[in-house]
Amino acid sequence: MTGIRPRRRGDRGSASVAIAIVFPAVAVLFLALAQAVMLAAAHQVALASAEEGLRVARAHDHTMDQGKSTALAFAHHEPVLIGPSVTASGTTTITVTVRGQAPSLLPGVHLSTTGTAAGVRERFTTPGPP
Template identity: 65%
Template sequence: MMTLRSWWRPDAGSASVAIAIVFPAVALLLLALAQAVLVSVARDVALAAAEEGLRAARAHHGTPAQGHAAALAFARAEPVLQTPKTTVTGQNTIIVRVSGYAPSLLPGVRIDVTRTARGARERFTVPGQP
């Protein structure tokens, strides 16, 4: 015969409640981790695109237009940097700035990404001449 004490347990169902409390926190943590990875990759792509544009623009016969085209082509080839924009400025020191935004896992959230690369224009010199 079953007694009332053995049939009723005060902690019955506590595991379900604990899971209901912990699961959203774990899911939010995983979502934040995935978002951080997307932002990090978008920053890496923006920096690599800026460096590619810098290589093209600072070459001996390179132009800012060539740097702009190279940076934009590189950025557009990687879908993780959305709506990329590039600017190339400078005469002796070339500055290439690539901006866009990272994909967001939350609707309506926009995380801007901007990276800059700079370097001296390549020029050939002859010893003894300025």
């Protein structure tokens, strides 16, 4: 029996202990990464909704309410933004803000996100002397 060493008494189960210590840390890191992805996706939907609402609200023949309803419809179309709400303000410079929550992987945790877009209202001018 050359080359085979008998197992020591202290070595028994050391791999199981190492796995029991490392696995929870890896699981927490995985959950944190997945939650970060959910939050980033919800933020992108909020921002895209605000930009879409701004596009409509700043048009020459549209109203602020039309921009708000467009932003809300866009936000409701994507299920990753929970409970969206829209505010719009301004006369010459319009600001549309969409707020909502990201889905949570942990019960009782609420992660809010906001997307804001601002732009100048379209207006027609006539060429000529000032």
